[in-house]
Structure formats: C-alpha cells, structure tokens
Amino acid sequence: MQGTSVFAWMAWTWPTAAFFAFIVLCLVGMTVWEFRSPGGAPRHGILGLDTTRGDRLFISLLGSAFIFLAWLGLVGTPLWAPLVIAVLYAGAVFRWV
Amino acid sequence: MNKTVNQRAWWFVLPVVLLVAFNAVIPLMTVVNYSVQESFGSNMFFWSGVRWFEEVLRSERFHASLLRQLAFTAAILAIEVPLGLAIALAMPRRGPWVSVCLVLMALPLLIPWNVVGAMWNIMALPTIGLLSETLxxxxxxxxxxxxxxxxxxTVILMDVWHWTSLVVLLCYAGLVSIPDAYYQAAKIDGARPWAVFRYIQLPKLRYVLTIAILLRFMDSFMIYTEVVVLTGGGPGTATTFLSIDLVKTALGQFDLGPAAAMSLVYFLIILLMSWLFYTLMMRNQSR
Structure with missing residues (x-):
C-alpha cells in the first residue's frame, strides 16, 4: 500500500487497515444493533458499574489490548491464545458487566 | 401527535469531527502503522509485525522509565492534592483578600512550561541559585x-509549585459552592471543625477532587518540557520519565518503530487510568 500517494507518509499496511476496519465495523454494528433492538439504557453489572452497550464495547477493546500486551510481554508470539482469551473476555463483558 | 425528527443538527458536529480526525485520529492511525514496521527515510517501510511491542515490553529501559513515571506521579499526587485542599480550606471565602488569593494562586498556572523549567533551573543552579544557596x-x-x-x-518541588494552584482553585470552587445551610446546621449541632470537614466539606468535594486527581494524573504522566529544561532527564537517567524516553527514542535515535510501539503502550496506560478515574467520578456523582 506504499508508494507515492499523498497517504504514503501514513505507511498503511493491510493488517493495520484491517484492524481499523474492524473497529469501524464494530461501531457500525453497534449502531445497527441499537436501531434494530434498542437497549442502550445503562445496566448494573457485576463490577457494580452502570454500563451501556457502548461502554461494554470500550471495556472489551481496552481489556483486549491489555491481554495482547501482557501476552506479548510475558510469552511472545504467536497470538492465537490471547485472541481466544480476548474473545472470551469480550463475551463475558457483554454478558455480565 | 407525531414528533418531528430533525437530524440536521448533526451537521453542527461536523467541524468538531473533522478537527478531532486531523488532530487525533489520523496521527493515532499513523502511529499504529509505524508500530508494526521498520522505518527508513523517503517513506520506506518494512513490515516487522509485533516485534517492536515485544522489544519495548521486555526492555529494562522502558520498565525503568515507567517505574520512574509512576513514582513521580504518585509523589506529586500525594503532595499536591492534600496541600491544595489545605490551602483552599485556609483561603478566605469573603472580603477583599479573596481576589488577591485567587490571583496569587492563578499566577503559576499562567507561566509557560519552558519558562517554569528555566526559572527553576536558575533557582537551583549549584553556584548562584537561591534554592541551592539556601539549602x-x-x-x-x-x-x-x-x-x-x-x-x-527539585523536579517534584517545581511541579508542586507549578500545579498545586490548580488543585487549590478546583477545591476552592467546590468549597464556595457548598450552601451556607450546611454550615448553619453543623453550628446548631455543635460540630467541631474536623467534623464539618469530614462530614460536609469532604463529601461535597468528592467530585472536584476526582477531577483534580484525574487532571493532575494525566498532566504528570505526560510531563516533558519542565523536566527537560531543568534536568534534561539526568543526572544519568534519574529523571528520564516516559515522555522524555519516548522523545529520545523517536527523535534522538530516530527509532520510529519502537517509539510508536512505546507511545501506544503509553497511550493505553493513560487511557486505562483515565477511564478508571472517570468511572469512579461518575459513580460518585450518581450516588
């Protein structure tokens, strides 16, 4: 994706583009979900916090980032195991937090 | 009656969205891109995967900078918050001295950061500085x-001098907003000053104190200019905090990949701490 385009300085790669596309898709998905099945009112979860769906997405993404960093710092590559942990963690956050 | 839905107001949000995009989102995307590549001049990049993250997370230099940063932040929060609260409690609530105190308190906040560093550099100079001569x-x-x-x-003293005023002004604003009825009720009950502080002032200040701690945490975690001007991160690496280490890596050594990975880790730590403080603040507010 590099070259002489005006965006060359941003040094885009397919994996990073896919990462940001995933984030955008998450946001679009959340919007569609909210339109089709409104439920955005805060809910009191097991952490004692009142969270909306958007809050739970944020907690999932932030927590997942730390799961990946911890794995990289303590274990290293490959990253399939932290990916599974992050998906399970996100599921748990959306279910119980 | 059907309510008219007018979504045109969203157009007013567009300038802010564009501003945030150019100011924050695009640079952040670029940093993410840099963090997974080896960078050379003339826009030449080579894929390196998560190597820089592994390197940074296992680097003793990064651990040492992070530890120094956490120690510095803990030290200034432990000093500035109680001190700021004490000064705010001691300040007059009525009369001509209110303006004098407020202006005096605001003065350090008006001084540019590099000037603060230069001032304290001159104050602490081993041969001619007032601070060093006194000590x-x-x-x-x-x-x-x-x-x-x-x-x-010296660095902690400089930060306390520069930023305690912010805590003072926030606490003072919180204190003057407490209705007199609370104090009158406490007086009728014969409450001592400590009881007034513990059961009236402190609970009412919880919100502003959380804001003060959040602001001071974020600012102190990003401290750069004052320390660079005063000590340059030294002696040795004694006062090389995260931001200084980051700039040394990015601009001094021109290691853009490791610097990008480091700045993302740094960003995630600040994001986590800010979210924690914000969540606590909102919980306190809803109680």
Whole structure:
C-alpha cells in the first residue's frame, strides 16, 4: 500500500487497515444493533458499574489490548491464545458487566 | 401527535469531527502503522509485525522509565492534592483578600512550561541559585546536576509549585459552592471543625477532587518540557520519565518503530487510568 500517494507518509499496511476496519465495523454494528433492538439504557453489572452497550464495547477493546500486551510481554508470539482469551473476555463483558 | 425528527443538527458536529480526525485520529492511525514496521527515510517501510511491542515490553529501559513515571506521579499526587485542599480550606471565602488569593494562586498556572523549567533551573543552579544557596546554608550538600535525589527533589518541588494552584482553585470552587445551610446546621449541632470537614466539606468535594486527581494524573504522566529544561532527564537517567524516553527514542535515535510501539503502550496506560478515574467520578456523582 506504499508508494507515492499523498497517504504514503501514513505507511498503511493491510493488517493495520484491517484492524481499523474492524473497529469501524464494530461501531457500525453497534449502531445497527441499537436501531434494530434498542437497549442502550445503562445496566448494573457485576463490577457494580452502570454500563451501556457502548461502554461494554470500550471495556472489551481496552481489556483486549491489555491481554495482547501482557501476552506479548510475558510469552511472545504467536497470538492465537490471547485472541481466544480476548474473545472470551469480550463475551463475558457483554454478558455480565 | 407525531414528533418531528430533525437530524440536521448533526451537521453542527461536523467541524468538531473533522478537527478531532486531523488532530487525533489520523496521527493515532499513523502511529499504529509505524508500530508494526521498520522505518527508513523517503517513506520506506518494512513490515516487522509485533516485534517492536515485544522489544519495548521486555526492555529494562522502558520498565525503568515507567517505574520512574509512576513514582513521580504518585509523589506529586500525594503532595499536591492534600496541600491544595489545605490551602483552599485556609483561603478566605469573603472580603477583599479573596481576589488577591485567587490571583496569587492563578499566577503559576499562567507561566509557560519552558519558562517554569528555566526559572527553576536558575533557582537551583549549584553556584548562584537561591534554592541551592539556601539549602547549602542549612547544611545540605545540594547539587541537582550531580545527585539523583537532589534532582528528584527539585523536579517534584517545581511541579508542586507549578500545579498545586490548580488543585487549590478546583477545591476552592467546590468549597464556595457548598450552601451556607450546611454550615448553619453543623453550628446548631455543635460540630467541631474536623467534623464539618469530614462530614460536609469532604463529601461535597468528592467530585472536584476526582477531577483534580484525574487532571493532575494525566498532566504528570505526560510531563516533558519542565523536566527537560531543568534536568534534561539526568543526572544519568534519574529523571528520564516516559515522555522524555519516548522523545529520545523517536527523535534522538530516530527509532520510529519502537517509539510508536512505546507511545501506544503509553497511550493505553493513560487511557486505562483515565477511564478508571472517570468511572469512579461518575459513580460518585450518581450516588
């Protein structure tokens, strides 16, 4: 994706583009979900916090980032195991937090 | 009656969205891109995967900078928050001295950061500085260019001088907003000053104190200019905090990949701490 385009300085790669596309898709998905099945009112979860769906997405993404960093710092590559942990963690956050 | 839905107001949000995009989102995307590549001049990049993250997360230099940063933040929060609260409690609530106190408190906040560093550099100079002369006269062997302890003392003192005022002004605003009825009720009940503080002032200040801690945490975690001007991160690496280490890596060594990975880790730590403080603040507010 590099070259002489005006965006060359941003040094885009397919994996990073896919990462940001995933984030955008998450946001679009959340919007569609909210339109089709409104439920955005805060809910009191097991952490004692009142969270909306958007809050739970944020907690999932932030927590997942730390799961990946911890794995990289303590274990290293490959990253399939932290990916599974992050998906399970996100599921748990959306279910119980 | 059907309510008219007018979504045109969203157009007013567009300038802010564009501003945030150019100011924050695009640079952040670029940093993410840099963090997974080896960078050379002339826009030449080579894929390196998560190597820089592994390197940074296992680097003793990064651990040491992070530890120094956490120690510095903990030290200034432990000093500035109680001190700011104490000064705010001691300030007059009525009369001509209110304006004088407020202006005096606001003064350090108006001084540019590099000037603060230069001022304290001159104050602490081993040969001619007022601070060093005073400490020498008191019998201390003070030389912040040589002794790590002295450098830390000077950096913390400078930050306390510069930023305690912010805590004072926030606490003072919180204190003057407490209705007189609370104090009158406490007086009728014969409450002592400590009881007034513990059961009226402190609970009412919880919200502003959380804001003060959040602001001071974020600012202190990003401190750069004052320390660079005062100590340059030294002696050795004694006062090399995360931001200084980051700039040294990115601009001094031109290691853009490791610097990008480091700045993302740094960003995630600040994001986590800010979210924690914000969540606590909102919980306190809803109680």
């Amino acid at each position: 020498h006269a008191l019998g201390f062997d003070y030389n912040y260019t040589r002794e790590p302890g002295a450098a830390w003392f």
